[in-house]
Amino acid sequence: MMQRSRPEPVQVVKQRRDAALKALVEGVPYIRFLGITFDRRGDELTGVLNFDEKLIGNPFLPAIHGGVTAAFLEVTAIITLSWQHMFSGIESGEIDPEDFLKPEFPGFPKTIDFTVDYLRSGLPRDAYARATVSRAGRRYASVRVEAWQDNHERLFAQGSGHFLMPQPRKTERSE
């Protein structure tokens, strides 16, 4: 019978995954500017748009700016797609989060197009978003994302987009 290796201690697993997520999110100034953070349960991510007055688009209602909603959905889509794309590499140790800023790192998915449906006005409070990768090919990916505030059943926006996947750096062919 094959000997199964002992599972890693929970702290080791959590520390590795949280450090990778932190490096992925905190390296991007615009994500900090909007005050977006991510909650992680295993490999599942939820984007959190932490409310701030500067996110307001209509001061009379007041409501969150439509552009902020679009950006929140797009950021959640890219981070979720990047996270899923790299998850096995992070787990195996093949990808080191320290490399994200190095020039030889292949980079992150790039948005080709993104469509947002505005279903309700965004209230002046925190919002949440979750993305589903419908298809992740070698070159292109399709992602759907939905956002809500108080009640997950009552979405205030939904979006879908196409992304160009990072291509591995061409290396000297060794034969």
Add this chain to the structure above:
Amino acid sequence: MVDKAKLARQFIEAIPHARALGLELTHIGEGDAEISMPYNKDLVGDPRRGVIHGGAVSAMLDTCSGAAVMSHPQAPGGTATIDLRIDYMRAATPGQTIRTRATCYHITRNVAFVRATAYDDDEERPVATASGAFTVEGG
């Protein structure tokens, strides 16, 4: 008659998020608008190259499109985005101001249709284009 151009300008300037992005309304016509946004390191999406995040460009295109709707002679007042599609052609050149132009090319009693384009210093090659539908309020 109400000066819609003045109204639209005041409206943009009253938007907290437009102020946070440093947006400036540089032109408002009868159904078209132009907005510019100076380069700002806080809005970078690719820290290795210093490229502005697509989300900030989306916010500009959305604001500019809304301003174009409000400035249309047949628009009685406010507007809200129903849907907006953005196509990203290329990364905006780091350090350059981004400008957007939007045109409300058709309007009914209920819906306004808008197209918008974002540029940097190279006007021959757009950074992004958008098309969207907006509500027509206050009729």
